[in-house]
Amino acid sequence: MDGMTAFGYWGTFLLLVLNTYLAFKRKIEITDEKPKVDH
Amino acid sequence: MAEYLAKNWVIIFLMVVYMGVCLYIGYYFKAKAVRGVSEYYVAKREIPGWVVALAFYSTFISTNTYIGQAGASFSFGLPWVWIAVYWTVFCMLSWHVLGPRMRNQTAKLGSVTLPDYFDYRYKSSLSRAIRILAAIIIIFSTIWYMVGIAQGCAHLLTSLLGIPYAWGAFLIIFLTTLYTVWGGMYSVLWTDAIQGLIMFFVAILMAAVPFLYVGSINGVWSAVANSAHVTAAGKPIGTGLVTYGALVAPLYIFGIGASVGIKQIAEPRCLIRFYSIKDTKAMRTAILWAPILLGVTLVSVLGIGAFVHAMVTPQEAAVLVKKTDTVIGFMLDKYGNPWVSGICMAGLFAAGMSSLASVTLIVGTAIVGDIRNIIGAPLSPQKNIFWTKVSMVIYCILVYIVTLKPPAGIVEMTAYAGAIFGASYFPAVFGGLYFRWGTGHGAFYSMLIGLLTCVWWREFIRFNVPGMKDIQEIIPSLIVSFIAYVIISRLTQKYAPSKEHLNEIFGLEKGGESVKA
Numbered sequence: 444m445d446g447m448t449a450f451g452y453w454g455t456f457l458l459l460v461l462n463t464y465l466a467f468k469r470k471i472e473i474t475d476e477k478p479k480v481d482h
Numbered sequence: 483m484a485e486y487l488a489k490n491w492v493i494i495f496l497m498v499v500y501m502g503v504c505l506y507i508g509y510y511f512k513a514k515a516v517r518g519v520s521e522y523y524v525a526k527r528e529i530p531g532w533v534v535a536l537a538f539y540s541t542f543i544s545t546n547t548y549i550g551q552a553g554a555s556f557s558f559g560l561p562w563v564w565i566a567v568y569w570t571v572f573c574m575l576s577w578h579v580l581g582p583r584m585r586n587q588t589a590k591l592g593s594v595t596l597p598d599y600f601d602y603r604y605k606s607s608l609s610r611a612i613r614i615l616a617a618i619i620i621i622f623s624t625i626w627y628m629v630g631i632a633q634g635c636a637h638l639l640t641s642l643l644g645i646p647y648a649w650g651a652f653l654i655i656f657l658t659t660l661y662t663v664w665g666g667m668y669s670v671l672w673t674d675a676i677q678g679l680i681m682f683f684v685a686i687l688m689a690a691v692p693f694l695y696v697g698s699i700n701g702v703w704s705a706v707a708n709s710a711h712v713t714a715a716g717k718p719i720g721t722g723l724v725t726y727g728a729l730v731a732p733l734y735i736f737g738i739g740a741s742v743g744i745k746q747i748a749e750p751r752c753l754i755r756f757y758s759i760k761d762t763k764a765m766r767t768a769i770l771w772a773p774i775l776l777g778v779t780l781v782s783v784l785g786i787g788a789f790v791h792a793m794v795t796p797q798e799a800a801v802l803v804k805k806t807d808t809v810i811g812f813m814l815d816k817y818g819n820p821w822v823s824g825i826c827m828a829g830l831f832a833a834g835m836s837s838l839a840s841v842t843l844i845v846g847t848a849i850v851g852d853i854r855n856i857i858g859a860p861l862s863p864q865k866n867i868f869w870t871k872v873s874m875v876i877y878c879i880l881v882y883i884v885t886l887k888p889p890a891g892i893v894e895m896t897a898y899a900g901a902i903f904g905a906s907y908f909p910a911v912f913g914g915l916y917f918r919w920g921t922g923h924g925a926f927y928s929m930l931i932g933l934l935t936c937v938w939w940r941e942f943i944r945f946n947v948p949g950m951k952d953i954q955e956i957i958p959s960l961i962v963s964f965i966a967y968v969i970i971s972r973l974t975q976k977y978a979p980s981k982e983h984l985n986e987i988f989g990l991e992k993g994g995e996s997v998k999a
Contacts, residue, residue, distance in 0.1 A: 444560060444707070444724040445724065445725055445726050447561070447727075448561045448563075448724055448725065448726045450564070450567070451560065451561060451562075451563030451564040451565075451566060451567060451781075451784075452563055452566075452781055454567045455563075455567050455777045455780065455781050456777070456781070458567065458570045458571065458574065458777065459570065459773060459774055459777045459778075462570075462574050462578075462769070462770070462773045463774075465574075465578060465769075466766055466769045466770035467766075467770075469578070469769075471582050471762055471765055471766055471769070472582070472586075472762055473582065473585055473586060473759065473760075473761050473762040473764070473765050474586050474589070474590075475761070476586075476589060476590045477589075477590075479986060
């Protein structure tokens with residue numbers, strides 16, 4: 444298998460490693476603010 | 483009859499168990515779902531992250547991934563796995579860039595559908611028009627998508643169990659409608675989660691079949707690395723299955739990767755998942771797992787077609803290479819294990835039903851929440867839910883009628899519908915989440931321009947101008963609609979929402995910049 448073809452596999456796994464890093468390291472804040480206007 | 487049951491009992495047993503679990507989930511949430519519109523439409527934003535991650539994954543991946551995309555590598559070889567890279571990138575973009583902001587803004591605005599987000603966020607003289615236009619796009623585009631899935635599943639039931647096409651379509655459409663109508667977003671998300679688990683397991687099982695059949699990794703690999711089979715044009719494949727650019731143009735892979743992958747950042751069935759996330763911990767869990775589920779599934783299934791070369795004779799290969807949609811069915815038939823076939827079939831149905839259920843609910847909410855309640859006096863919560871249920875049933879009857887005699891080229895129409903969503907929704911969603919200066923005029927006209935460019939490219943350019951065939955309509959129409967959004971928003975600042983409204987959504991400004999999303 445040539446390198447570019449193999450990248451389809453290990454490139455995906457590399458992205459998943461990056462995603463795991465970002466999922467733990469990124470600042471994520473979900474607020475529970477209620478809407479001020481009742482639609 | 484006895485002979486039929488003796489032959490098919492494993493598949494029938496697994497299908498009945500699977501359908502039974504889905505219906506039980508719908509029934510279980512029946513009472514809870516009708517307590518209020520927020521409960522029925524977005525499961526009261528109280529769903530754990532792992533459930534939403536599985537639901538996002540199972541909604542995005544469809545039967546076509548397991549049949550069409552998996553079989554395509556029989557003809558294109560392992561470079562086809564590059565699709566996994568593109569789709570994983572879009573999945574990450576969706577969850578990292580859109581997810582958290584969308585969850586926060588929709589909660590602050592009290593939005594329960596995607597069209598009503600446009601209305602509440604842009605708050606302009608055109609925002610109701612955007613809401614209705616967005617809902618109309620949902621209603622007219624979704625039917626082709628649903629017919630495509632129902633048709634695929636019905637054909638599967640016919641070929642597998644000999645069930646007549648009309649009965650197969652009836653079963654798949656109305657069983658899904660039943661549990662969706664019962665439990666609203668609760669049953670959609672929880673059944674999606676169960677279906678997602680099955681699909682993930684099936685992806686790995688399916689990938690193992692060629693290796694189990696041949697009996698060794700080396701045996702499969704040597705057949706794939708230098709194949710004695712021929713291409714659809716009759717030329718020897720040789721090392722083509724493992725050589726980048728040999729059997730399929732990288733631009734074609736990019737075209738499919740981008741045009742399908744982009745649905746994750748534009749289609750309501752994916753974006754609506756963000757609404758139901760419970761809290762920060764749930765969001766982090768979903769951000770972690772959704773791309774993992776998708777990426778692992780894709781690297782498992784996308785190369786299966788290429789590995790099937792190790793299972794077939796040159797004569798069989800010459801037929802399959804021209805009909806790659808039949809490769810997976812052929813592989814399961816040739817392996818001949820009823821349990822493996824039954825489990826895989828349950829996975830394929832899971833993939834179809836999870837996508838059907840999500841769009842059914844989105845259509846119901848669009849008809850009642852975004853059109854009926856805007857045109858007429860708003861309904862009480864209980865009447866709202868009742869009419870949403872009625873709309874879903876009527877729409878599914880319509881889908882069933884079209885499925886009985888589907889128009890030609892349904893697969894292309896499904897892709898067309900996806901492109902229309904992408905081009906018309908994405909700028910309004912992304913701009914709404916990130917650009918304080920985005921206006922209702924920018925959103926409305928970009929939506930309209932995206933829609934028209936998509937139709938124009940498809941009807942007059944793509945198949946009429948030489949060299950344009952591989953450029954899917956989503957790419958030019960998305961670029962044009964995004965530019966339109968930026969320019970029109972900049973030119974119509976006098977129609978921008980009030981500062982107080984924007985501060986409520988984006989947080990207070992500091993030195994002209996927003997400090998909190």
